[in-house]
Amino acid sequence: MKMIKLIIPFILIFALALPTYAMHLTEDKVIDRELTVEKDENVVDNSINGVSKERPSKTFIMSLPVYLKRAVLPFLMLFSLGPICLALECGIKEHKRKSHSQ
């Protein structure tokens, strides 16, 4: 339990730092140029979840690194916290079991 208590603050710091990292990413240039979409009050821009699909056409190969950098890597960093915790818990349990048996 001591080990978990020691690790939890670091995990929380990591979890709070990550959105900051993502926020910095938002300041960067994500795509080459901005689209100026003229909006009518009753017309939507063919979007799902509020994001328009009218993007500059890019090839798959060109877009993939941007996709990995902006969306996948920070997500995987955050998502990996769960498995890390599970692994730590299992390790601690096993260590306890071993020390108890000895």
Added chain:
Amino acid sequence: MKAYKPKTSNSSIALRYALMSLCLSSVCHAVIFDHLSDKISYDRRSMLIILFNIVSVGMMSLFSVFAEKVENKHTGVRLSALLTVLGYYLPTDFGIDLKVVLLGLGSACFYAFASSSILSRSQGKSREIGLLLGGSGIGIACASFAGFAGHFFAPLLMIFAIPSDKYENAPENGTKTVFYEQKTAEKVPFLHLSLLFLPLAYLFLSYEFSSFHFTWNVYFKTQFQLLLMMGLGRAIGGFISDLIGRVTTVAASAFGGTLLIFFCSDDKRLSLLGLFLLSMSLAPTVTAFTRLMPKHPAFSFAIMSASSYLGQTLSLFIGFKDISMLLVSASLIMIVISAEMPFLTGSEKTEVYENEDD
């Protein structure tokens, strides 16, 4: 192992969480749609939506680990409601980023604890998780239709978070903790392939849902109809799956929906029917994956949400829109569900027992 059935119905808990899911989803998306629609540039808005998804789905993994250890899961749900409402009412002067992060944390906490509670009781049934997914979809539809929906749903969310006496007597919160675990994961043929392909299929499916481009979808009204049909499809898919079987539901919905969208994408009614049918495959797919990891139901739900997130964002960055990928995703789902066929039809033995470790 002693068979045990709870005295209270799980349906009431599932319904409460479905309504909470509707409120929470509506509140989160109302903020995103309302505040970020005109004041912020297009790219900034896209990245904030991605930030919300990163926090909400990424943190779900961590919260799911805690949720599986906690006995009273409604505590986590209450915390999530608090975080969400805090995020909603936080003045924009503090920064939209902080607002979005708080909303994301609330969403992550809610889905981790709610899915853990629902899936640990569902015994392989899809209707409860279907209701949760459907509530989320309908919430997005409400938020897309009316930006002020959040003002209505935020107090409602807090009301639902207050537990009733009936709820407090539910098995997970009482003196006797009951979990349902099926020791059937090892009996599934091609388990590793299923573990790999099912999230992959979900990713493709989510990508397709995000990149549909219908010529008739130009008004807010049609956008609302589209999202509403997707939400209703998710909710009803779970019930139909329990009635006629998971394999039949997925087969009918995946192929029927694919064909309708593939050949009749110009016709509004048929496209909506196709979307409805296709959405019906989500709840059985999530349940199928949960049964592959019966000891970690919340974590398996987090993995499926991660697949959904990756598919959704893929469509934002990569302008490669090919509706034929729908056939790939439908085929993948069918292959994996078919791999489970012997397990589902023949040798399935549901072992319900009391978990004495907890």
